[in-house]
Amino acid sequence: QVQLVQSGAEVKKPGASVKVSCKASGYTFTNYYIHWVRQAPGQGLEWMGIINPSGDTITYAQTFQGRVTVTRDTSTSTVYMELSSLRSEDAAVYYCATSMPATGYYFDFWGQGTLVTVSS
Amino acid sequence: DIVMTQSPDSLAVSLGERATINCKSSQSVLYSSNNKNYLAWYQQKPGQPPKLLIYWASTRESGVPDRFSGSGSGTDFTLTISTLQAEDVGVYYCQQYYSIPLTFGPGTKVDI
Numbered sequence: 567q568v569q570l571v572q573s574g575a576e577v578k579k580p581g582a583s584v585k586v587s588c589k590a591s592g593y594t595f596t597n598y599y600i601h602w603v604r605q606a607p608g609q610g611l612e613w614m615g616i617i618n619p620s621g622d623t624i625t626y627a628q629t630f631q632g633r634v635t636v637t638r639d640t641s642t643s644t645v646y647m648e649l650s651s652l653r654s655e656d657a658a659v660y661y662c663a664t665s666m667p668a669t670g671y672y673f674d675f676w677g678q679g680t681l682v683t684v685s686s
Numbered sequence: 687d688i689v690m691t692q693s694p695d696s697l698a699v700s701l702g703e704r705a706t707i708n709c710k711s712s713q714s715v716l717y718s719s720n721n722k723n724y725l726a727w728y729q730q731k732p733g734q735p736p737k738l739l740i741y742w743a744s745t746r747e748s749g750v751p752d753r754f755s756g757s758g759s760g761t762d763f764t765l766t767i768s769t770l771q772a773e774d775v776g777v778y779y780c781q782q783y784y785s786i787p788l789t790f791g792p793g794t795k796v797d798i
Contacts, residue, residue, distance in 0.1 A: 601788075611728075611736065611779055613788040627787040661735050671783035672726035674747070676735035 568592045570600075570662050570677035577683045583650040586680045588662030595643040596620035598664040601673060602636060602647045606658040614660075616671070617645055649682075657684045688712050688782050692791035699796065705767040707794045709780035714760045717784065724784035727756055727765045730793075731776040739778075740765065772798060 573587040588600060602614040615626040617636045624636050635648045645662060660680045663673035689712040699705040715724045723743035728736035738747045740756035743763055753768040767774055775798060780791040 610792045611781075611790040613790070616786075625786060629787075663735075665783075670722075670724050670726075670741065671786075671788055672738060672741045672781065673728075673736070674738050676737075679735055 568598075568664065568675040570664065570675060572660075572662060572677040572680045575681040575683070577685065578652050579686055580653055580684055582652050583648055584652060584682050585646055585648040586660050586662075586682070588645045588647070588677050590643045590645070590664075595640060598666055598675075599671070600638075600645045601663045601665060601671070602634075603661045603663055603673070604658040605661070605679075606655070609658075612658075614647070616665075618667070619645065652682075652684045654684050656682065658682060687787055688715065688785060688789050690780055690782055690789050690791035692778075692780060692794050694794060695792075696795040696797065698798065699767075699770045701772060701798060702769050705770050705774070705796055707765045707778050707780075707796075709758075709763040709765070709791050711761045711763075711782050711784075715782045715784035716760050723759055723763070724782055725756075725758070725763050726781045726783065727754075728779045728781065729774075729776050730779065736779060767796070770796070770798070 569591045571589045576584050578584050596619050601616045617624045619638045638645045662677040664675045665671045691710045693708045725743040727740040730736040744756040755766050757764050777793045777795050779793050
Protein backbone atom coordinates (compact mmCIF):
# COMPACT_ATOMS: atom_id res chain seq x y z
CA GLN A 567 0.00 0.00 0.00
CA VAL A 568 1.03 3.61 -0.46
CA GLN A 569 3.29 4.87 2.30
CA LEU A 570 4.92 8.24 2.79
CA VAL A 571 7.61 8.35 5.46
CA GLN A 572 8.95 11.75 6.45
CA SER A 573 12.17 12.75 8.14
CA GLY A 574 12.35 13.55 11.82
CA ALA A 575 11.69 16.68 13.82
CA GLU A 576 13.95 19.69 13.35
CA VAL A 577 14.90 22.64 15.51
CA LYS A 578 16.18 25.67 13.64
CA LYS A 579 17.19 29.23 14.42
CA PRO A 580 15.47 32.18 12.77
CA GLY A 581 17.05 32.89 9.41
CA ALA A 582 18.16 29.31 8.87
CA SER A 583 16.84 26.79 6.36
CA VAL A 584 15.20 23.42 6.90
CA LYS A 585 14.98 20.49 4.49
CA VAL A 586 12.30 17.86 5.03
CA SER A 587 12.22 14.58 3.14
CA CYS A 588 9.29 12.39 2.13
CA LYS A 589 10.09 8.84 1.01
CA ALA A 590 7.38 7.11 -1.00
CA SER A 591 6.81 3.38 -1.24
CA GLY A 592 4.13 0.91 -2.23
CA TYR A 593 3.49 2.40 -5.67
CA THR A 594 5.26 3.59 -8.78
CA PHE A 595 6.85 6.88 -7.73
CA THR A 596 5.94 8.73 -10.91
CA ASN A 597 2.25 7.79 -10.70
CA TYR A 598 1.33 10.34 -8.04
CA TYR A 599 1.88 14.04 -7.60
CA ILE A 600 3.24 15.01 -4.20
CA HIS A 601 2.13 18.10 -2.31
CA TRP A 602 3.42 19.87 0.79
CA VAL A 603 0.94 21.12 3.38
CA ARG A 604 1.77 22.71 6.71
CA GLN A 605 -0.12 23.17 9.95
CA ALA A 606 0.93 25.66 12.61
CA PRO A 607 0.25 24.62 16.23
CA GLY A 608 -3.48 24.59 16.88
CA GLN A 609 -4.16 26.03 13.44
CA GLY A 610 -5.56 24.93 10.09
CA LEU A 611 -3.97 23.53 6.96
CA GLU A 612 -1.98 25.56 4.44
CA TRP A 613 -0.96 24.28 1.01
CA MET A 614 2.60 25.07 -0.01
CA GLY A 615 3.24 23.48 -3.38
CA ILE A 616 3.16 20.47 -5.68
CA ILE A 617 5.67 18.46 -7.66
CA ASN A 618 5.07 16.07 -10.51
CA PRO A 619 7.76 13.45 -9.90
CA SER A 620 7.75 12.27 -13.51
CA GLY A 621 8.02 15.55 -15.32
CA ASP A 622 9.57 17.61 -12.58
CA THR A 623 6.84 20.23 -12.91
CA ILE A 624 6.64 22.27 -9.74
CA THR A 625 4.15 24.91 -8.59
CA TYR A 626 4.40 26.88 -5.37
CA ALA A 627 1.84 28.89 -3.45
CA GLN A 628 2.54 32.59 -3.90
CA THR A 629 2.92 32.92 -0.12
CA PHE A 630 6.09 30.83 -0.24
CA GLN A 631 7.53 31.93 -3.58
CA GLY A 632 11.23 32.61 -3.26
CA ARG A 633 11.56 30.78 0.05
CA VAL A 634 10.52 27.23 -0.76
CA THR A 635 12.19 24.69 -3.02
CA VAL A 636 10.76 21.26 -3.76
CA THR A 637 12.93 18.65 -5.43
CA ARG A 638 12.78 14.95 -6.06
CA ASP A 639 15.16 12.01 -6.36
CA THR A 640 13.59 9.33 -8.51
CA SER A 641 16.35 6.84 -7.65
CA THR A 642 15.21 6.79 -4.03
CA SER A 643 11.53 7.74 -4.54
CA THR A 644 12.03 10.72 -2.27
CA VAL A 645 10.73 14.26 -2.45
CA TYR A 646 12.36 17.10 -0.52
CA MET A 647 10.97 20.44 0.66
CA GLU A 648 13.42 23.14 1.69
CA LEU A 649 12.20 26.32 3.35
CA SER A 650 14.66 29.14 3.83
CA SER A 651 14.86 32.36 5.88
CA LEU A 652 12.88 30.73 8.64
CA ARG A 653 10.90 32.90 11.02
CA SER A 654 8.90 32.06 14.12
CA GLU A 655 5.69 31.87 12.08
CA ASP A 656 7.15 28.93 10.13
CA ALA A 657 7.01 26.71 13.20
CA ALA A 658 4.58 24.00 12.15
CA VAL A 659 4.05 20.38 11.26
CA TYR A 660 4.91 19.87 7.61
CA TYR A 661 3.13 17.11 5.72
CA CYS A 662 3.66 15.56 2.32
CA ALA A 663 0.59 14.14 0.62
CA THR A 664 -0.27 12.50 -2.71
CA SER A 665 -2.82 13.12 -5.40
CA MET A 666 -3.37 11.21 -8.62
CA PRO A 667 -2.77 12.99 -11.93
CA ALA A 668 -5.92 11.53 -13.43
CA THR A 669 -8.15 12.96 -10.72
CA GLY A 670 -8.23 16.24 -8.91
CA TYR A 671 -5.81 17.69 -6.41
CA TYR A 672 -7.33 16.13 -3.33
CA PHE A 673 -4.99 14.34 -0.96
CA ASP A 674 -5.52 10.62 -0.64
CA PHE A 675 -2.37 9.60 1.26
CA TRP A 676 -0.41 11.57 3.83
CA GLY A 677 2.96 11.33 5.51
CA GLN A 678 3.12 11.26 9.29
CA GLY A 679 4.26 14.87 9.48
CA THR A 680 7.51 16.56 10.46
CA LEU A 681 7.57 19.07 13.31
CA VAL A 682 9.74 22.09 12.62
CA THR A 683 10.51 24.32 15.60
CA VAL A 684 11.97 27.77 15.02
CA SER A 685 13.61 29.22 18.07
CA SER A 686 16.63 31.32 18.90
CA ASP B 687 -7.48 32.84 -4.20
CA ILE B 688 -10.65 30.94 -3.27
CA VAL B 689 -11.49 31.53 0.39
CA MET B 690 -13.16 28.67 2.23
CA THR B 691 -15.28 29.23 5.31
CA GLN B 692 -16.89 26.68 7.62
CA SER B 693 -19.67 26.74 10.17
CA PRO B 694 -19.98 26.17 12.99
CA ASP B 695 -16.48 26.51 14.46
CA SER B 696 -17.32 23.66 16.81
CA LEU B 697 -20.24 21.49 17.78
CA ALA B 698 -21.07 18.92 20.41
CA VAL B 699 -23.31 16.06 19.40
CA SER B 700 -24.67 13.17 21.42
CA LEU B 701 -23.67 9.66 20.45
CA GLY B 702 -25.99 8.35 17.75
CA GLU B 703 -27.16 11.81 16.77
CA ARG B 704 -26.57 13.68 13.50
CA ALA B 705 -23.74 16.14 12.98
CA THR B 706 -23.86 18.67 10.15
CA ILE B 707 -20.93 20.82 9.03
CA ASN B 708 -21.21 23.55 6.42
CA CYS B 709 -18.56 24.78 4.03
CA LYS B 710 -18.78 27.77 1.72
CA SER B 711 -16.40 28.85 -1.04
CA SER B 712 -15.88 32.45 -2.14
CA GLN B 713 -16.48 31.42 -5.74
CA SER B 714 -18.00 28.40 -7.42
CA VAL B 715 -15.92 25.22 -7.46
CA LEU B 716 -18.22 23.56 -9.98
CA TYR B 717 -16.40 22.93 -13.24
CA SER B 718 -19.01 23.22 -15.97
CA SER B 719 -17.26 21.03 -18.54
CA ASN B 720 -17.53 17.89 -16.39
CA ASN B 721 -20.22 19.00 -13.91
CA LYS B 722 -17.98 18.12 -10.98
CA ASN B 723 -17.53 20.03 -7.76
CA TYR B 724 -13.86 20.25 -6.82
CA LEU B 725 -14.45 19.92 -3.10
CA ALA B 726 -13.05 17.42 -0.57
CA TRP B 727 -13.57 16.74 3.14
CA TYR B 728 -11.00 15.50 5.66
CA GLN B 729 -11.07 14.32 9.25
CA GLN B 730 -8.13 15.00 11.54
CA LYS B 731 -7.59 13.47 14.95
CA PRO B 732 -5.04 14.84 17.43
CA GLY B 733 -1.47 13.99 16.54
CA GLN B 734 -2.45 12.49 13.18
CA PRO B 735 -2.41 13.72 9.60
CA PRO B 736 -5.75 14.47 7.97
CA LYS B 737 -7.67 11.57 6.48
CA LEU B 738 -9.60 11.89 3.22
CA LEU B 739 -13.32 11.23 3.68
CA ILE B 740 -15.10 12.67 0.64
CA TYR B 741 -14.03 13.98 -2.77
CA TRP B 742 -15.95 15.44 -5.71
CA ALA B 743 -18.18 16.83 -2.93
CA SER B 744 -20.09 13.58 -2.46
CA THR B 745 -17.92 10.56 -3.34
CA ARG B 746 -16.93 8.60 -0.27
CA GLU B 747 -13.33 7.42 -0.13
CA SER B 748 -12.85 3.66 0.00
CA GLY B 749 -13.16 2.35 3.55
CA VAL B 750 -14.97 5.41 4.91
CA PRO B 751 -18.14 4.40 6.80
CA ASP B 752 -21.38 5.20 5.06
CA ARG B 753 -22.55 7.35 7.98
CA PHE B 754 -20.36 10.06 6.38
CA SER B 755 -21.96 11.81 3.41
CA GLY B 756 -21.27 14.94 1.44
CA SER B 757 -23.65 17.14 -0.49
CA GLY B 758 -23.94 20.53 -2.13
CA SER B 759 -22.86 22.25 -5.30
CA GLY B 760 -21.36 25.48 -6.53
CA THR B 761 -20.41 27.40 -3.41
CA ASP B 762 -22.31 25.67 -0.60
CA PHE B 763 -21.49 22.23 0.75
CA THR B 764 -22.37 20.04 3.71
CA LEU B 765 -20.72 17.13 5.47
CA THR B 766 -23.15 15.00 7.45
CA ILE B 767 -22.36 12.34 10.00
CA SER B 768 -25.67 10.52 10.27
CA THR B 769 -25.15 8.75 13.60
CA LEU B 770 -22.15 10.03 15.51
CA GLN B 771 -19.78 7.46 16.94
CA ALA B 772 -17.15 8.08 19.61
CA GLU B 773 -14.36 7.61 17.06
CA ASP B 774 -15.72 10.48 14.95
CA VAL B 775 -14.43 13.10 17.39
CA GLY B 776 -11.94 15.35 15.64
CA VAL B 777 -11.59 18.36 13.40
CA TYR B 778 -13.13 18.37 9.94
CA TYR B 779 -11.80 20.42 7.04
CA CYS B 780 -13.15 21.15 3.60
CA GLN B 781 -10.73 21.84 0.74
CA GLN B 782 -11.21 23.20 -2.75
CA TYR B 783 -9.10 21.88 -5.60
CA TYR B 784 -10.74 23.91 -8.34
CA SER B 785 -7.80 26.26 -8.60
CA ILE B 786 -4.32 26.86 -7.29
CA PRO B 787 -3.53 27.80 -4.60
CA LEU B 788 -5.41 24.89 -3.07
CA THR B 789 -7.17 26.17 0.03
CA PHE B 790 -8.79 24.72 3.12
CA GLY B 791 -11.55 25.83 5.40
CA PRO B 792 -10.55 26.75 8.97
CA GLY B 793 -11.94 23.52 10.38
CA THR B 794 -14.88 22.46 12.53
CA LYS B 795 -14.24 20.68 15.80
CA VAL B 796 -16.67 17.86 16.59
CA ASP B 797 -17.03 16.67 20.19
CA ILE B 798 -19.34 14.36 22.04
